[in-house]
Amino acid sequence: MSQAADTVDQPNITVTATAQTDSATPKTKAKARGVSVFYGAKQALFGVDLDVMAHQVTALIGPSGCGKTTFLRCFNRMNDIVEGCHVEGSIVVDGVDIYSKQQDVVQLRARIGMVFQKPNPFPKSIYENIAYGPRIHGLAGSKGELDDIVAHSLERAGLLEEVHDRLDTPGTGLSGGQQQRLCIARAIAVQPEIILMDEPCSALDPIATAKVEELMDELRENFTIMIVTHSMQQAARVSQQTAFFHLGNLVEFNETGQLFTNPRDERTQAYITGRIG
Amino acid sequence: MEKNHIVKSFDSELNELTHIIAQMGGLAEDQLANAIKALVRRDADLAAKVIVQDARIDELELEADDQALRLLALRQPKAVDLRAVLTSLKTATELERIGDYAKNVAKRTATVVAAPPVGGAAGSLGRMASVVQGMISNVLDAYINRDAVKAEDVRARDAEVDQLHTSLFRELVTYMMEDPRNITACTHLLFIAKNIERIGDHATNIAEYVLFLVAGKLPSDDRPKSDLSSSTLIHPEDAET
Numbered sequence: 001m002s003q004a005a006d007t008v009d010q011p012n013i014t015v016t017a018t019a020q021t022d023s024a025t026p027k028t029k030a031k032a033r034g035v036s037v038f039y040g041a042k043q044a045l046f047g048v049d050l051d052v053m054a055h056q057v058t059a060l061i062g063p064s065g066c067g068k069t070t071f072l073r074c075f076n077r078m079n080d081i082v083e084g085c086h087v088e089g090s091i092v093v094d095g096v097d098i099y100s101k102q103q104d105v106v107q108l109r110a111r112i113g114m115v116f117q118k119p120n121p122f123p124k125s126i127y128e129n130i131a132y133g134p135r136i137h138g139l140a141g142s143k144g145e146l147d148d149i150v151a152h153s154l155e156r157a158g159l160l161e162e163v164h165d166r167l168d169t170p171g172t173g174l175s176g177g178q179q180q181r182l183c184i185a186r187a188i189a190v191q192p193e194i195i196l197m198d199e200p201c202s203a204l205d206p207i208a209t210a211k212v213e214e215l216m217d218e219l220r221e222n223f224t225i226m227i228v229t230h231s232m233q234q235a236a237r238v239s240q241q242t243a244f245f246h247l248g249n250l251v252e253f254n255e256t257g258q259l260f261t262n263p264r265d266e267r268t269q270a271y272i273t274g275r276i277g
Numbered sequence: 278m279e280k281n282h283i284v285k286s287f288d289s290e291l292n293e294l295t296h297i298i299a300q301m302g303g304l305a306e307d308q309l310a311n312a313i314k315a316l317v318r319r320d321a322d323l324a325a326k327v328i329v330q331d332a333r334i335d336e337l338e339l340e341a342d343d344q345a346l347r348l349l350a351l352r353q354p355k356a357v358d359l360r361a362v363l364t365s366l367k368t369a370t371e372l373e374r375i376g377d378y379a380k381n382v383a384k385r386t387a388t389v390v391a392a393p394p395v396g397g398a399a400g401s402l403g404r405m406a407s408v409v410q411g412m413i414s415n416v417l418d419a420y421i422n423r424d425a426v427k428a429e430d431v432r433a434r435d436a437e438v439d440q441l442h443t444s445l446f447r448e449l450v451t452y453m454m455e456d457p458r459n460i461t462a463c464t465h466l467l468f469i470a471k472n473i474e475r476i477g478d479h480a481t482n483i484a485e486y487v488l489f490l491v492a493g494k495l496p497s498d499d500r501p502k503s504d505l506s507s508s509t510l511i512h513p514e515d516a517e518t
Contacts, residue, residue: 232355233353236355260355260356260359261355261356261359261360261493262356262360262493262494263356268356269356269357270280272355272356273282273354273355273356273357273358274282274283274284274287275280275281275282275283
């Protein structure tokens with residue numbers, strides 16, 4: 001734990017993130033090199049190389065079973081908990097290999113947060129949903145500080161106005177869209193650097209989806225976002241970079257505007273135009 | 278050609294758009310051919326028919342716009358499909374302009390046939406128009422078959438039209454110098470020549486859209502410009518020799 005605390009120095013991270021916002025040229029936040037994933041004998045990903053730019057939204061698209069979610073889950077080592085799963089290659093975040101033996105996985109997941117397909121608030125109050133992470137990571141020195149973190153996180157997630165007078169009511173009592181924004185508030189409460197989103201809007205209606213998409217655009221000022229989505233329109237709307245996966249391979253990684261108007265690879269074209277591949 | 282879409286009605290909607298453009302193109306080609314035929318044969322009735330027919334091209338342009346609008350709103354086309362819709366929209370505008378120019382040629386023809394014929398000018402215009410007709414026909418083939426080679430070919434031919442236009446300009450100015458009674462007819466013929474030259478430019482624009490459709494980017498090289506009519510000076514002593 002103390003070992004990991006040396007590599008993951010929270011105050012420093014915040015400073016770096018602010019500095020990057022000012023720079024005009026995007027900086028690489030994470031580098032995946034030769035990432036292959038096996039579920040037992042079955043290989044799900046084949047040597048993926050991809051650079052994730054800081055303060056950008058990187059969308060991962062592709063048909064079901066193409067490996068996009070598997071790849072996303074490599075970034076906070078969610079695959080570690082899958083029986084028989086084994087990851088090769090390296091993922092380096094800010095110069096540190098997150099698969100090194102020194103890496104504390106709990107600390108890693110605080111740096112690299114995740115939002116899931118279905119909103120999954122804890123069966124606790126709205127307040128406790130947000131306060132839980134900062135409390136266990138020791139981010140707040142007092143009740144007042146914790147209150148501030150909760151309010152600030154809810155505000156950034158665009159939810160504060162809607163829930164400020166009922167923070168003690170259960171998080172599960174909110175609407176689906178509000179629950180998802182609560183989960184985003186919970187993820188950002190621990191000041192992560194990267195937020196991974198796995199189909200965050202697939203259970204939401206168009207208005208709630210638009211709110212989450214707008215939120216992503218605001219959040220990328222302070223965070224780096226990776227999103228897996230089945231909706232190409234969503235990838236086109238929210239991301240700056242898009243990666244197209246097919247049969248476990250990264251087929252094309254391109255600037256989003258370029259990928260949707262003039263893709264380099266024929267397989268990308270067949271997929272995004274809805275043709276039989 | 279690309280493979281079919283999983284949603285078949287998407288294919289039929291895209292085909293419908295292509296079909297409207299093809300129809301417009303065929304009409305525009307006929308309009309130019311008939312306008313020139315009317316000029317060469319001094320046939321005022323045919324010229325009048327061309328003027329009336331233009332309305333059909335305008336109608337088809339509205340149909341193309343409507344179809345493209347629906348496709349953009351309902352299908353959210355991407356990549357080559359998106360480029361196909363944009364290309365069709367822009368091509369429809371170009372064809373509509375070509376139709377207008379053909380109509381202008383017909384209008385002036387109605388006036389020109391009322392005056393005595395001027396030298397071999399109608400024949401020279403006919404030659405220039407047949408090159409331009411070939412460009413329209415080929416660029417439509419290139420559009421329908423997404424044929425970049427053919428589109429490039431059309432683009433290259435515009436230089437020939439420009440040269441013909443420059444020499445027609447010289448020829449017509451010479452006729453005017455020879456006999457002032459030619460001035461009215463020759464002035465109309467000059468405008469007709471310019472209209473045909475502009476049709477060539479519009480066909481060239483379509484060729485460039487086809488290249489964009491196929492390759493995803495417009496050609497970067499400048500094409501050679503050979504129309505020198507705007508800088509041509511003819512002195513009376515040149516005309517007499």
